[in-house]
Amino acid sequence: MGALWIWLAVVAMGDAALLSDEEYYQMPKLFQLDDYDECLARPGGAFCVGSFELAGRTNTHLMHLITQYTDNRYHFNRSRIHRGLCVTTTCAHIDHALLPRRFEACVDNITRSHGLEAHLYHLDYCETAQSPPRMPIDEVDLGFLGLVMVILAANVIGTVYDLLRNPDNKPNRLLMPWSLRVNWNRLTASYEDGDPRLNHLNPVHGMKCMTLIFVMLAHSVIVYHMAYIYNPQFLEIASQNPMSTILHNGSVIVQTFITLSSFLLAYNLLLHLENKQGSALKLFPKVVFQRIARITPVHMFVVGVAATWWRFASSGPLWSMVEGESARCRAKWWAQALYIHNFVKADDKCLLQTWFLAVDMQLYIAVALLTLSLARRRALAERALAALLLLSVAANFLVAYMWNLKPILYVTYPELMRHQYTGEPSFNWLYTAPWGSLPASLLGLYAAFVYYRLQKDGVKLDEKLWYRLTYRLAIVGIPTWIMAGYVIQRATSRPAVALYAALDRPVFALIIVICMIGFFYRIDAPIWRLLTWRGWQVLSRMSLSILMVHWGFNLTQMAIKTTLSRASIYEIGGHWFTTIFMTYLTSLPLHLLVELPLQRFLQALFTR
Template identity: 35%
Template sequence: MFDSLKEYSSNLTNFNHTLLHRGYCVSSRCQSSEKNATLRFERCVQDRTQRLSMNATLKILKYCRTSKQAKKFEDNKLPYIIFGVVVGVLLVLNVVGTAYTEFVGNKKNSILGCWSVKENWCRLVRTYDDSDPVRDALSPIQGARVLLLVLVIIGHVIEINYKTYITNPIFFETAQKNPMSIFFKNGSSIVQAFVVISNFLFAYMLLAYSQKKKVSISMLPLSILYRIVRISPVYLLMLGFKASWWRLAGDGPLWSDLVIPESDVCRKKFWLHAFFVHNLIEPEKYCMLQSWFLAVDVQLHIIACFLTLILINNRRRAIYVIGSLFVASCFLNSGLAYIYDWKSLMYLLSPEMMRNTFEGVSSFWYFYTTPWGSLPACLLGLFVAHLHLYAKEQGYHITNTKWLVHLYNIAVPICLAWVLSGHIISSWTTRISMATYIGIERPMFSAISALLLYGSTDKLDNWFRRWMAWSGWQVPARLSLCVLVLHRAINTQLVAVQTAAVTTSVFAIAIYVIQTTFTSYLLAIPMMMLVELPIQRTFVAYITRGKHDE
């Protein structure tokens, strides 16, 4: 029997069935007078395996609690106090700012006016028509941000469900063999579209600004500071919550396994997160797993600022320099992948890897979540922004090149075809072929995103652009940052409060996706109005010395 288990488990699409992943209510399942809880649990499992003439030894005990060990405040109350004070200050500022604006007006003190809940609500729900040519050109980006974020939520919902105690592990094992699972295995690089969009928007707006006012390298510190202020408030607020009150926000058999350890890491690595270097120092110890993207965004933004500011006065040279750096970055990642034997996530997304959150998998922690892994996407975003403005200055329009128009129109099918090509590429298992694929996988997604971005901003009309440019996307798109930092905590909590083994299915996962998405966007509204918008506006008002941010 054990040989059969080993043979079955040797297929990476299956769980490791030689390792029992169990959660037992020991008091009701195995009556014992043993006082040591660890021994009681081990003997409880042994009682059941010995019926099959097999022996089980305890490999790791993740948690053990009795019903009498209720959650309570720890001796160290400082994290709870600090977070409570921060939230209290934010609420007071919003109350004072709202009252001041209502009774006095914000003309005398624009800083207080930034904290008006009423004004921030109006900014949140405001939509724009196509009268502004710049906003109209960028309008499809709003829909793309919402669509991509929902896909990220779906991926994280599936991933967290691998960590639960499930009654039907064969569901995930069968799903791994389903040809459609390639969209999950080979689609993770779609997050690179966010990197392309982020750096394109920065360069696009800065280049447009440079046509009106003088821009120099002296703007580098302010540009970097603005990005940090853009991200930090909601990010650090959520980090503080996870390090403190999140521990008391629920309970269940899995709470000590999924919530408490992550909360401990949030405390230990708080300042590494605050300075956006947590993905470079002990990356395997994660808090807010999705926050690697925020760290990478800031790290790459520094590079993007520097390149854009030093090349801003010579568009043609900028295209050649950035294009050359893009090619070099692809070769760099291929070379590193060959040296360190990194693999694409397509080769790694096995049930056991998902259940253990890529424990010991250097390909994930030292490539996927690093700035050099996303550097090609950053450079491609800058390249498209410079190319777009240069073409505009030369009087060139994308419709002048018919093959490019046809390529733009089939970009979405090309993206799907690239994902499906994983069925063929997954058979390339030599070290050099996997290293080559690492060098082109993310850049390919980035190139497709860049093509769609270029055509959309050049107002090349098709069904995809019309759908992404729908005005209804504008409000949820503004909530994207808040949803990004919120959704995984919500999803983890939904799973961690389960009191029994669950039966998973497509329907059950769909319910989790709906619950997580709805709750994330719902909670993102007050976070946006009370934290993100007022702090951003305060920063801009201070920099512009009292002038309103338009």
Template identity: 35%
Template sequence: MLRAAVLLACAAAAVAWRVADDSPYPLHRLPTLYELDHYDRCLREPQGLYCSGRFQLTSEKPSPTFNLIKKISGDTSMFNRSFVHRGVCVSERCPSTEVNSTWRFEQCVQKQLDKYRLQGRLESYHCYTNTPERPPDAPERMFVGALLLILFFNFLGTTYDLITYGEGKSKLLRAWSVRANWARFTATYEDGDKRLLNLKPIQGIRCTMILFVVLAHTVTIDHYLYSGNPIFFEKILHNPLTIILRNGSSMIQLFIVLSNFLYGYGTLIYAKQHKLRLRDLPLRILNRVVRLSPVHLGVVAYAATWWKRAGDGPQWDSTVGAESDICRSKFWLHAFYLHNLFDSNNHCLLQTWYMAADMQLFVVATLVLIVLEQRRWRPIPVLLALTVGSILLNMALAYYFDWKVLLYITSPENIRSLFTKVESFSAYYIKPWGSLPACFMGLLLAHIHNYVQETDYPITKHRFLTFVYHLMAPLCLGWICLGNLLVEYKSPLFTAIYLGLERPVFAFLACIFILYACNNVDSYFRRVMSWRGWQVSGRLMLSVVCLHWCINMSGVAGRRTLTDFSVFSVAGEALSTLWWSYWLAIPMTLLLEYPFLKTFAAFFS
């Protein structure tokens, strides 16, 4: 463990040293990308006016400075220097009796740009004064009402459970007992069904993967902020040691594989005693909705209402405020899990695209399982054909629409804009067909695992697969790092093939590990993933996934000054986000997720 920590520290130091190099461009000749005046001091004045906004730079006459700006803006490894971002205390810098705050802001920034012989056109802005905050509107009052109702139900259920000493007959009331839900949350089920006990490594895999998800989202959010050293992100994204951030999106497919593997395997166990029927589809979808929606919609509802009021600052409205408005406009799309299909260039809680895709693939998986059961087709060849077919489909679509994997399109400016109007992201990455091969591979894995469990098939006799299993971590990392070499090949045919294989190859490696680990083939990594502590923390995963974006954004969007980033500051921010996400996930799981699940079970048991 100490050796791993030393290696990690050395890698971080190496990255930090590499990103300290100077820019290849004379940036000192240009206006700085970000500037911020003192926010609180400005608004202490009775007539204080503070504005922040984004300006597009132009030049009316031929200018060496503007030529340099155009040259840098054409380099995708750099931020677009044809835009500058300013936070200005207008009342202090440019006193005036003019009532038009937008005009005053533009003129104030233009004075700064005159020395560069450039003109700035205001693209977007927010202005702040000492005006009182508006009263809560209807959606905000509804959120508070729903929250109080949930707390009341928990109080009622807990009181009933305590009075009846846990032996009350009302399943509906006991579903809302915090004491009973805590017992379920902390249980390890060591004496449970052996088939389910074999799945213990899965919780460890989930908890490990969420570390990389939070780290990647931390880097994404930090691109939003007014930075004192934007060159840090311009350099770090093209450092070979940070390939996992640029080409690690395929790791999300592990969650898709796990979701469909667990669902498929549970359905196969159910099918041994019950017949799968098409008319059961609505109830299965409803069960899935109840599983995800309380937590998912609870966080989205907060983001759409009170999140905007949770802080302030010169960067708050352009980050949290803007996303909160999107959440309000897309709430019903989230409610029906369609937000990745419609208005997909505007993101409310970026990570929730996965839940929409998972729900859509759940419907596909259910239909496939029902058809396989009713038609009595051989499931493994059919699922194998569907997997290959979906891979070829994505290759064909990528070739036709010129889609590329994130490795090709990851740039500071694209990250800062959350890949707005980047078709490869909105039309492939967050869409269900982009994860369709992983869905079929999860179902295929469920059938293979079920066969191995029922027949005691000795999977270790396949020496090559066993060898791959023991080298799983370096092979997964190697596949991601291979992108450093493949990114040089940019022909349409090659990029289409690479897009079609990038996610499925990682999903295939994950399937091998899950199959062997869940059939008790020993390895060091399996022992780590089977640690008892993962069983408890893994139950918080849904809440952690939903919460961490809000927590991270809230922690940084209220900063009053330019932020100087470093490898260690980003890592510290990610760990802090993870820490608070887990702590806040506990009450959300106990007071919201479990009660709704048990209420549904009480009605349909």
């Protein structure tokens, strides 16, 4: 968690503007926000929010400075300003019958004091106290509310049945999944009496939880770029500081989930098949179904909440941020359900973090097929997977080079973050595309076969000096590889950028694999104890709910603001900690009342 404090504590060392203070403050403010509640409380009060493009009128020198400033990729686009104004007070001197026209004329009039003109680029909304809701309650909202009531009723019925049933009789397999008592026990169980080989994997719990904590940090920073900020230069300064690489390049840690997902699937299948006869491929439909039953219920439930009742949770001048996301979820719910939303209208993002679920499902199916195909041919498996890994890296190099795609480090800049990378091909066709994460997935699969062989052969890597040294270098290599991006990003030639795009994730995934296997062998007892802390096991089992819920709290905290937000160490840190607390608090009932019961109910309904 100290990454945030390290990053933000040194931001003052940068130079935000490369302009003098006098020149910097000649530019129109990037954001302006009037008092929303006071405005609508006035008789006839009207409030408008929108973005405006600037153009030179008489002060061409200032417009040149703005253009020059904006050309720096670490800066916001200062030729596009954002305003939320009380039209009836701030624009009282403008006479137009139509609110949008009055709003545009007002901002243009104010901007003339800078010798510039402003044209409405995008209107978020104009409203009065008497305006009807922009998105009123409809049959979809009521239908989803009915579904929630059914789920709650099922939990009540299942729990009462479990408490009152005769323990000597065989339980009803369709009612028991809905028992809150049973699901609580499943969440908190230690499972220490299971296969000891699986107990060696307990560090996975800590790895998943810590990765999610840093994901929530990254998303806290992103939403600050999306908000109306009092001091945007703070974020511009921070973007140029070397320590910001931890955040700009830190998104590569998501590959930890991809690697773990493939490893756990393949290793569990290898254990399951070691005493089984017949074709392993017969298991493929069951494996895919179990994954769908595992992810889809909570995934679609949260998408349903986002598409319906989320937009009624609050209001305010910036609440259109939530309303826009809600509208996108309503339009793309079917793509979310099919796990193709990273391809369908990729710029229309419904819950930013769910790109991972699409990629994970797509790769999970491929990994399951490969594992089942190679499980009986383990002598061939490692060579075949190594070849596929090299081919996937080479393919990503060709894709990045031919389409001029860049790794996330090269596109994580203020203006792109403000718009959730909308219109950026590298984000859509490399970062959130399955082929971009394929090498990490294959590395996890390869590691499962290697680790299974080592276990079968009784090899004790913890007694090998060469591996202990490699493991400790890999521990240091995690932050080192991330920070190396600060130097690497200076390479701008197309082949060099494509090469880094192809190697960035596989190298990080390889480091994670080396560390992970070292954890399993307990090379360092303190790290083992840290990663296997009992609390991580509980939080890890809720990781899907945590992943699904946290972005809603990230965005809501900024959307409920009624004044300009101040970006600073304490504000961003407080936002992060609030997100963590609220996410954990709400993920517990979501896991117990929705995720676990629906998952087990579907399995009971369709499998024996």
